[in-house]
Amino acid sequence: MKRIRTKEIILYVLGILFCKVEIADCYPLIPAYFTALYISMESRWLTLGACFVGMACFLPVTQLTKYGVAMAGIILIIHLIEWVDKNCRARYAAVTAGAVTTLISLGGNLLSVKGRGYITTSILEGIFIFAVVSLGCRVLHMLLHGKEIMEIAKEEDRKEQRLLNYAESFNGLSEAFVKMSAGQEKASEEEIGQVQNEITGKICVSCDMCQVCWEKDSPIYGLFGSLMESIEKFGRAEKEYEDRLRDCCPYADDITREAVRIFERMKVNAAWYNRLLSNREMIAQQLDAMAFIMEDCAKDYEDLTLQEKNMLSQVRFLAKDRGFLISNIHLYQKQNGRLQLVTTVRTKAGCQPVKEYREAVSRGMGKTMIQHKDSRNLIGIEPCKIVFEEDTKYHTIHGVARLTKDEAVVSGDNFSFLELENGQDILCLSDGMGSGIDACKESETVIELMEKFLEAGFSKETAIRMMNSAMVIRGEEDIFSTIDMAAVDLYEGEAEFYKVGAAATFIRRKEGVECLLSTSLPVGVSYKMEIDGVKKQLEDGDFLVMVSDGVLEYLHVDEPEETMGEIIESLDTNNPGRLAKGILERVMLYTGGKVMDDMTVLTAGIWEK
Template identity: 35%
Template sequence: MNTEKKWMNVMVKVCYGGMGVVCSLICIMGYYPLLPAFYGACCLEQRRNILLYIGMFATMGYTMSPGAMVKYLFILLVAGTGIRFYMWANRKCAGWTAGIIAGICTIIMNCSGMIFAKLEQREMILGLCEGVTVCGMTVVFHYLLQMSSEMGKVFAAPFLQREVAMMQPAGGYESERMQAFAEAVDELSVAFAAIGKKEELSSHESVTVLEEEITAKMCSSCDACAICWGAAKHVHTSKIRRMLQAVVAHNSKEDIIESNYMENCPCYRGMVEEAVWAFSRMELNEAWYQRLQENRMVIAGQLDAMADVMQDWTKGQKNLDGKSKMLLARIGFEVRERGLVAEQIHIYEDRDKRRSITAEVASKWGGGIPSKNYLRALEKATGMALRLQKDARAVLTRDPVSITAYEDTCFDAISGVATKAKEGAAISGDNFSLFLLENGRYNICLSDGMGSGPAASKESDMVVDLMEKFMEAGFPTDTAIRMMNSAMVLKGDDESYSTMDYATVDLYTGKVELIKIGAAASFLKHKEEVTCLSSSSLPAGVYMQQLAKPQEAKMCHGDFLVMVTDGVLEYLHVKNPEEKLAEMISEINTDNAGGMARALLEHVLLFTGGHAMDDMTIIVTGIWEK
C-alpha cells in the first residue's frame, strides 16, 4: 500500500510539472496569464515541487523574452509570498482570495512597467485585462485542482478499505457478529423463561401431598396403626382428608382440633399441629418458588429486550458513500476553503430518510477555527440545513476530532415547569427529565412516586433516570420501558411504585407519542381547542408484563402539550377534573411555555384554597417552526 502511495505522489508531481509547462507555453496577445494563475492555485494547495519549478522556468526561458521573464518571475514571487502571508495571518485562504492577490500583483506589475516604458493606452488596457484573467483563472485552477484531489480520495477510498478488510481476521464484520450475538441472547432468553416451569398445586393435590407426609410421620410410629389402617382403612383415610381440607382452607388450629375430625385417634392434636406446620412450610416454599419464577421471567424479558436492541442496531443506518461521490468531493472542497481538513467523510441515511455526515476534522494550518465554519461548509456543499452533535468541540485545532452533523429539525421545542411540594413535605415526590436526542426527538419524562417526601422522590427519580439512560443509549421507547419496568419489578419489595408519563416529540414532523403507565391525563392545546389524552394502566414495577399502548397526536406551530401529575387533578373538587383543567388551559393565552405552566398552577391552587394536598407538577412543552 505504501509503495502505491509513493508512485501516486510521483505521478501527481509529474502532472503538476506538465501543467506548469503547458501554462508557460500559452501566450495570448503577448501575455501569459495562465502562468501566475496556475502558480497561485498551486501555492494555495501547497502543491509546489521541484518538477513544477523546473517545468515552468525551463519553458519560460525558452519562450519568453528576458523582460517578460523578469516580469513574470517577479509576479510569481510577490503573488506566492502574498498568498502564504494571508494564509499565515488568517489560518485560511479561499480560492477567490488567492485569485485577487495574484490579479492585483499582475496589474501592479503591468502598470508600473507601462509607466516607466510609457506604453500606449492599448497596452494598459491589455495589462488590466490580464490581471482580471489571472484572478478568474486562479479561482478556476484552484477549483479544478481541489476537486480532482478530493475526487481522487473518494474513488481511492473503496480500494483502501478493501485492502484493510483483507488484513482483518475472517468473520470480523460487526453487523454479522452483532446479529449472532442477538440470536444467542434471544436463545438465552427462551431458556431462562423455560427453566423449572410447573403449575401451582390445586387444593386436592395439596391435600394428597400433606396426607402422604403426615401419615408417614405420625401414623407409622403410632401403636394403633394396625387398627386404623386395617379393615377401617377407607374410613380413617376419609377422616384424615377432611381434617387436611380444613387445614388447606386456612381454618385455625383451634377450630380444627375442636371439630375433632378423628374421634378415636390418640395422636389427633399432634397430627393437626404437624399438618398446620407442614402446610405453612409448603405455602412458603411455593411463594419463594413463584418469586424465583417471576425473577427468571424478568431476566428473560430483559434478555429479550437486549436481543431486540441488537437486531435493531444491525439494521442501523445505510451508508451512501457509493452513491454520493460528487457530494463527498464538494464537502472536502468547501471544508478546505475555510482552512480545515476533513478526512474519512461518510454520509449515512436512517430509516426515516434523514441524513447525517461524519468526518475527522482538523485545522489545516493550526490555530483555532470555530466549528461553525465547518457547519457552514457542509451546508453550502449539501444545500441542507444541518446541526452539529450536542458535544461537538467549539474550536477546531490541528488535532483531528470526530464530528457528526445531522439534518436539522423543522421545529424547536421549549418546555416550562411549575411545581409545588405537598404541604409539610421537605421534598416533592415528583421528578422529571427533558432531553433532546441526536435523532431529533424531544423527550419528556414525568414520574410521580407513591406518597410524598424523600422515599417517593427516590422511587420516581429512579424511573426517570433509567428511562433517560436507556433512551440516550439508543434503545427504542418500548424496549426502554420494558427494561425500566423489569428493573422496578426486581427492586419492588417494599410495595412502593411510581407512575410514568412519557412523551416523545419528533421535531422533524411534529408527531408526538405518549405512553402512560399509571399516569394522569395530558392535554394538547391547538389554538383555542384543547384535547384530553388519557389512559388506564398500573404504575411501573407492579406487573412484569406492563402493557401500555402508545397514543399518537400531531403538533403544529404554536401548539402546547401539557403533562401533569395526579396531585393537580385529584383535588380540584369537581365532578370532571379533566374537563375543568382543559377549560383552564384554553383560557390561558400566552406563547411562553413557562408562563403557561405557572399560570395553570395558580388556577389550580385557587380551587384548593392555596393548599397542596399532594405533590403537584405541571410541564408545558411548545413547538415552533424554525
C-alpha cells in the same frame, strides 16, 4: 501515501508541460495552474520550481520575465492573506492570480506600439485565469483526495458484524431463560403424593392399619384427597371432610394439622419459586432489550459515505478552502431518514471557530447542519472529532411550576427535559406514591433510569419495560411511581405519549384543548405491564401540559380533566413558564390555598424555526 506521491509527480510534470500552451501570444495556464497547485499542495516550493523549469525551457525571455514577476506577486499576496486570515480561499487566490497577471500585462505593454488591443487581451487573460483557478482548485482536490473517502468506509462492515454477533449471543441467553418452566398455581399430583408420604412417615407409620388405609380403593384414600384439595384451596380443612376423617381414623386431628403445616410450607416455597421464575422472565426481557439495542446500533445508521462521495469531496474542499483539514469523514442516514456527518478535523494554523466550519459543511451538503451539543467551539491544529446533525424543523421551550405538600420537606415528584441525538425532545414526569423523602427517592430513581436508557439509544417502550423490571426486582413494597412521558419529533412535529399510571396530559391547540387519559398501573407493581402509547400531530404554536396526580385530585369537581382543560384554555399566554405558573395559581383557588399533595406542572411550546 504512495498513490498521492505519484499523483503529485504527475501534477508537477503537467505544470512543466502547460508552460508550452500559448493562447493569443499569452501563456495564461502558467499563472492559473501555478496558483491552483500552490494553494492545493503542501510542497509549495516544488510547485514553484516545476513551473520555473517549464518557463525556462519553453518561454522567451520577455514572457519569462512577465510571468515570473506575476508568480512572485501571486505568492506575496497569498502569503499576506494567510498572515491576516490564516488561510487563503480559492476565490481570493483566483482573483489575485487574475488581477496580478492583468496588471503586469497592462504595465508591460504601456510603452508598446501594439495599439489598444492589448488592453482587451490583458483583461480577457485575467478573466480566463480567474475561471481556471476557481475550477482547477476543485479538480485538483478531487484528484488528490477523491479515493480517500472510499477507503474510509471499509472498516464499518466489520464493526457492524461484531455487534450482530453480540446480539445473537444475547438472544440465545434470553431463549434459555424463557424455556425454563413457568410457575404453577396448583399443587401437582406428584406434590400431593409427597404430602401423603410425609404424613405417612410421620403419623401413620406406627398404625397397624396404615397399609390398608392408603390403598387406592380405600375410602380413606379418596377422603384424604378431598381433604388436601380443601386445605390447598382455603388454607384449612373443611369441617365436612374433617368430621368424616375423624369417623374413620383416630389420628385425624394430627393428620389435618400436619397437612395444613405442609401446605403452608409449600405455599411459601411456591411463592419464592414463582418469584424466581418472574425474575428469570424479566432477565430474559432485559437480554432481549440488549440484543435489540445492539442490532439497532448495527443497523440504525446506514453508511452513505461511498454513495455520496462527490458531496463529501465538496465538503472537504470547502472546509479546506476555509483553513480546515478533514482527515476522516463519514456520512450516515439514521432510521428517521435524517443525515449525520462525523468528521475528524484540524486547522492549518491556529484556532478557528466551529461556526466557520459549520458554514462550509452546510454549504457542501446543501442543507442546514448543526454541530452536536457536546462539540467544542474552537478547532485547533490538533485533530478533533466534530459531529453534525441535520437541523430540525421545530424547536421547543419548556416551563415548570411545582409546589411541595404542606409540612413535607421535599417533593415526591421529579421531572426531566431531555433532547436526544435523533432530534426528539423528551418530557418525563414521575410521581412517587405518597410524599416526602421516600417518594422523592423512588421517582428520582425512575427518572434517572429513564434518562440513562433513552440516552443509551433504547426505544421508549423498551426503556420503560427495562426500568419497570429493575423496579420490580428491587422489590420494595408499597412504594411505586408513575411515568408520564412525551417524546416530540422536532423534524416532523409528531408527539408520542407514554403513560404508566399517570394523570392526564393536555394539548392546547388553537381550536381548543385536547385531553389524553390512562388507566394503567404504576411502575414496579408487576413485571407484566401495559404501556399506553398514543401519537398526536402537533402544529406551530401548540402547547403540551403534563401534571402530576396532586394537581387534578384536589380540584374538588366532578370532572377534573374538563375543569383543567378550561383553566388551560383561559390562560392567554405563549410563555411556557407563565402558563405553568398560571395553572398552579388557578388550582390553588380550588384548594383554598392548601397544598394537600405534591403538585408539578410541566409545559412545552413548539414552534417552527
